[in-house]
Amino acid sequence: MQDVIQKAKRLIVKVGSSLVTNDGRGLDHAAIAKWAAQIAQLRSLGKEVVLVSSGAIAEGMQRLGFERRPTGIHHLQACAAVGQMGLAQIYETSFSAHRLRTAQVLLTHADLADRERYLNARSTLFTLLQFGVVPIINENDTVVTDEIKFGDNDTLGALVANLIDADALIILTDQKGLYSADPRSNPDALFVHEARAGDAALEAMAGGAGSAIGRGGMLTKILAAKRAATSGAHTVIAWGREDDVLTRLAAGEAIGTRLAAQTAQLTARKQWMADHLQTAGRVVLDDGAVQKVTGEGKSLLPVGVVEVSGEFGRGAVITCVSASGIAVARGISNYTSSETRRIMRRPSSEILAILGFVEEPELIHRDNLVLL
Secondary structure, three states, rough: OOOOOHOOOOOEEEOOHHHHHOOOOOOHHHHHHHHHHHHHHHHOOOOEEEEEEEEHHHHHHHHHHHOOOOOHHHHHHHHHHHHHHHHHHHHHHHHHHHOEEEEEEEEOOOHHHHHHHHHHHHHHHHHHHOOEEEEEEEEOOOOOOOOOOOOOOOOOOOOHHHHOOOEEEEEEOOOOOOOOOOOOOOOOOOOOOOEOOOOOOHHOOOOOOOOOOOOHHHHHHHHHHHHOOOOOOOEEEEEEOOOOOOHHHHHOOOOOOEOOOOOOOHHHHHHHHOOOOOOEEEEEEEEHHHHHHHHOOOOOOEEEEEEOOOOOOOOOOOEEEEEOEEEEOOOOOOOOOOHHHHOOOOHHHHHHHHHOOOOOOOOOHHHHHEEE
């Protein structure tokens, strides 16, 4: 794991609100300039870098005179609109000092949940990287709603890592990394230098919410590492104010907490399905279908479905859950919700008689199914 960043060709660097805005006191020009200089050095080493930056809402709060993060969605949207202007300006200025062009890319979950928009975002980012541009990505908080928000930019960083097949995700935060317990209250807390992304024990170690400025916390970073690992991306969580943190990581130095991806890389289509934070509907499977899908890698047949909830069309991504309510898989449905209700618990040989047509004998083909 120590040389993960050194070997990586494509990196996602995520910086949090507290770092970008100096704990809410306004954009930290000096810190942003240092990160830009380090990313310029990474580029000179032949690495492609995408920056995921929080800070728009925090900067907008400062400009509009808020002392605490507002709770109203429209207040948050207004803060984001005002703050994004300053955020884009300082990044453009900082990177231009190193003769690097930047591009602002604002995303919502809907952009990555829709197959066509997902592919468009992927193609745009690849094109920007080919042009030598540093894409700077933030959640589009100006238009976000409770239904489509990522919830934190740690998750956004992981989704972008999956979107463009990144080798590693570097999360710069206001903490040194992960401890086995809260070191502020437990003097016996041990620093976690290296672990496996997705290890359930890590979630128990992580704390709760972050600062009053940001939305995340160590838990969101642990979960982001787990999500990034689904596409084979490793994660490093490190202190953003560490001297030359990015270039030292690229030189192979062990800094922060390193979380290794253990899972095999998913195909691009399955990555897209796994990255859905919300799905169009869900189907409940009987025990036999759960075993076929999860244990034997089989397709999901209508006969194994005992309940359908939500309204969805053909081609929608739906969640498959066990009788106890545990989500076991996501997949692309060959039938609409109304059609699925008519053919569930029935063998595939009866689909034609029931519906008058047959799209496929499977409700979800195994090639369009990803396990959770």
